[in-house]
Amino acid sequence: MSASLSVTGFSREFTTPDGPLLAVSDVDISARPGEFVALVGPSGCGKSTLLRAIAGLDLEHTGSVRVGGEEVSGPSIARGIVFQEPRLLPWLTVAENIGFGLRRRDPARVAELVRLVGLEGFEGAHPHQLSGGMAQRAAIARALAPAPEVLLLDEPFGALDAFTRIRLQEELQSIWADQGVTTVLITHDIDEAVALAQKVVVLSARPGRVAQVLPIDLPYPRDRAGEAFLGLRRTLLAAFDLIHDPAPVRTTR
């Protein structure tokens, strides 16, 4: 079932030809079991570095990353990940891709996930026959197939057009509500974070540091044009110095 997540004192340094580069510095992040957390920040703030560490794909960091109280020591099917690109295996069909992470063949589970992400009728299609949105749906289903404790999403909708993106955000929200899985979403899209997350962690750029943690207590599905939504949006824009008018700004720092 869903697990808690805690990242404490996390730093990551990369070696470059010009010497060491501190990408992330002393970051603390936590999520309750079943919570939806969004990490928002400009490019170069180390968002993806953090996610890769939580996934267990990068262990060259200091500080601790714990999922369900256990230190992450490598990749695990208990942590599902969706990358920015769908990364489907091109020689497998949609159904085979979705079932890729299952230990045993389980057509019933695959069919359930196909229905969950709305890909009925495309089970036998190959990835090159899918649109970007459909491919990303399949990738989400593949990550969810082994029933992970944590779902990690690395800018999953970044490459999609605005309409498809909003539709997929809504679908992700209902999938999350349905599955109850602890979810960490990396994004640079402020609207996406406000629409989906129960907690938004704002990261500053180079080195990445937690600049602000913003709890969001609005009911789902959220009204993107509502007063409360726009207020939170304004708060986040202000956090990135992207508001230039003198209107009063609500902060929860």
Added chain:
Amino acid sequence: MTAPAELAAPDTGVRGPARETSPPPRPRKRPAGARRLAGLALPTILLAVWQAASVSGWADPVLLPPPTTVFVTLWQATVDGTLIGHLWASGFRWVTGFLIGGALGVLLGSLTGLSRRAETLLDTTVQMLRTVPFMGLTPLLILWLGLNEAPKITLIALGSFFPLYLNTFAGIRNVDRKLIEVGKVFELNDAALLRRVIIPAALPEVLTGVRYALGVAWLALVIAELMGATSGLGFWLAQGREFVRVDIVLASLLVFSVAGKVVDIIVRHLERHLLSWRDAYAGS
């Protein structure tokens, strides 16, 4: 963590991929029969010109017998069984040599492709040997191995080895690192990663290597059989040369090319079947 059916069903009306794109298109169109026939136009004209030249006496019928004579020779060889005998002998050498050389090529190519240590250990040597023209090894092979089947099969194996070694190595090294990462995320062990990600991803390049290696093996077969054999298509060809039977020379060349083409078609079909998932440019 199972999804209740009512939540799993498409609910909102905005959901459903059908609105996003039309159903998947058929991957590739088959060439029309007319286009296949068009490819035969030029050979037909050439045959007609050749026939006319030989029959009219414009060309020496001893040095250039007309196509009809060649076909008669071919027919006789088919009926009296010589052709089958030669085809069998050549086919056996070719298949054996290709299987030995090809298997070694895939094996060593996989080894150097998968392991950096094997690459440093082996690749330099293989690349050095590659620059030796393998057909130039024929006299050496005959001296070392005699005049039996061994030098012929070795030569064919050598010809098949390098294309498959190179293409297997390149195929593995060109596998998208991101797909490897997907395998790691799902906790595949090395064997499963190889079987479920690396081999299928490298397959297109390996199959290109197979086609190329089969062609080189075919060439090596002719050389091997011309050097000294008592059976096989190359032996038949050499006989034709010795008795100045140009019709036999031409007939054996024809068999060589048709057999080569047939094998190429088979491999192409295999390729199309195995790689139907690819979204590659098919030519305009």
